[in-house]
Amino acid sequence: MGSPFILLNYKTYIQGTGKGAVDIAKACKTVSEESGIEIAVAPQLPDIYRVASEVELSVFSQHMDGIGAGSFTGHVFGKCIKEAGAFGTLINHSERRLTLAEIEASLKAAKEFGLRAVICTNNVPTTAAAAALVPDYVAIEPPELIGSGIPVSKADPEVVSGSVEAVSKINPDVKVLCGAGISKGEDLRAALDLGSQGVLLASGIVKASDPKAALEDLIRLV
Ligand code: G3P
DSSP states (O other): OOOOEEEEEOTTOGGGSTHHHHHHHHHHHHHHHHHOOEEEEEOOGGGHHHHHHHSOSEEEESOOOSOOSSSOTTOOOHHHHHHHTOOEEEESOTTSOOOHHHHHHHHHHHHHTTOEEEEEESSHHHHHHHHHTOOSEEEEOOGGGTTSSOOHHHHOHHHHHHHHHHHHHHOTTSEEEEESSOOSHHHHHHHHHTTOSEEEEOHHHHTSSSHHHHHHHHTTTO
């Protein structure tokens, strides 16, 4: 397999807010350049423009709505995040759940505006359903392990390998990420050995006292 993809979700952690969003992105860029591994970041929406303007790195939105231009107060418009510098978007995170119809509409809008789409899922059946919509990535994250520090790739390897198998039967072009509790080199190694193409992670890096050192540890067994 090729080089893994690492997507760092800042959530609303204080360490990844405002100037911190830029500082963590700079650490990601340095580690990415040194290692040749693709690393992208998903800061909060108001920080997308700032991060994308100051750091040459792929920036994802944490959410976008399946709406167009017009009367949609408070919604996230794909064209707007694209123009702010976003390269892609998360869709349907466990902390930002959408209905199936909303997921489909959001994905359609992401494709329309040329944004890379990562649909987050919580188990094998929802991963299979998401793959049928043909996003660029599905990211399987069991909610009970999110933020736990217990890596999905070790605590629940079957959900990762089961997702990889289900997606390969539905559409082998859809790539599989896994997430929840991933922070160390052996967690990423185990995720790749289970057939995933990378990880979606947050607290282990964003809340680390030295995010650059934490990233270096994460990739050391790739
Ligand atoms: O989107 C990433 C995520 O939900 C996993 O969070 O803190 O367990 O790495 P964490």
